[in-house]
Amino acid sequence: MSERSKPFLYVVVCAAGIAGDISKLITAAQVREWGVGVIATPQGLGFIDAQAVEAQTGYPIRSAWRSPGDPRPLPPPDAIAVAPATFNTINKWAAGISDTLALGILCEAYGLGIPTAALPYLNAAQAAHPAYRQSLERLRGMGVLIADYEPHQPKAGGGREKFRWEQAVELLIHKVR
Template sequence: MTTRTLYLLCSAAPPVFDIAGVIEDAQRRSWDVCLGLTPTAADWLEDSLPGLEALTGRPVRSGYKRPGQPDAWPPADAVLVAPATMNTLNSWALGITGNWLVGFVAEAIGKGIPLTVMPCVNSAYAQHPQFLPSLETLREAGVRVLFGPGGFEPNAPGEKRPYPWAAALDAVDQHRP
């Protein structure tokens, strides 16, 4: 099996604390993983960043590079945005690119990079009138949205439940030739 490059892009939601194991699982699936984080997720994982960089062999990104700087990552063969918070999803769907992660995935739609997103919102957030239209906007743009049976199903506020990381990795595995 050929190694391909997966951009694993994470928002600040509790499943981000499991990211080292997710990276290892993706690597066992022959993905070369590049980890990107929203600024808040990077803050949450600040103490773990050196270990995550050692695990991936690449810098963890959470901000834009300076103009003219070379990119430290190879081009993506697939992108997984997970966990994706309400803020990340709505910003992406509305084209509000206030951070590097959302800016990258907004542009990736136009570049034709295979994109998969799995939300991480509780059932109260899922009732917000912008949530489902944002998911539909992303679907219409060609993004594979893993929401509902077989993907992420919202939990009650405060309820703890395992995040379906394996389903997300299974979905990006489908981008292999």
């Protein structure tokens, strides 16, 4: 853990219908005395209430790279949670594609040794694709903690009631000292 009095969690939010419930994960971390900063994928921004998230965390949401010389708006992370982790983000991350700030942070986290957890959220048709299974294997091999999630039926937008936001903190709590 850093020199701060409490650990700091980056929450990477991807574009999925349930992303609007991100406050549940923020609350789960804050109850455990963690500071929280949110990094949204560019498409993920449209799925969250940015003003409410910034009020809850006390930090601006990051979505784009900052200019050289600009101050860093968030403290360095002690851990990272990706929730909801979409099919697209999981596959790009596992492949080392760093075309957004969120993916750049995730790709660097491995080399920096930052504990990371992913809470997948995708439909069964996407989960059936061989690239997804291979990506999960690669991420697990990199030490990423993958939460349990039963993919919902395509076009159903389901799974909201079964999505356990707090599982990200449960997975990471023993990795952050």
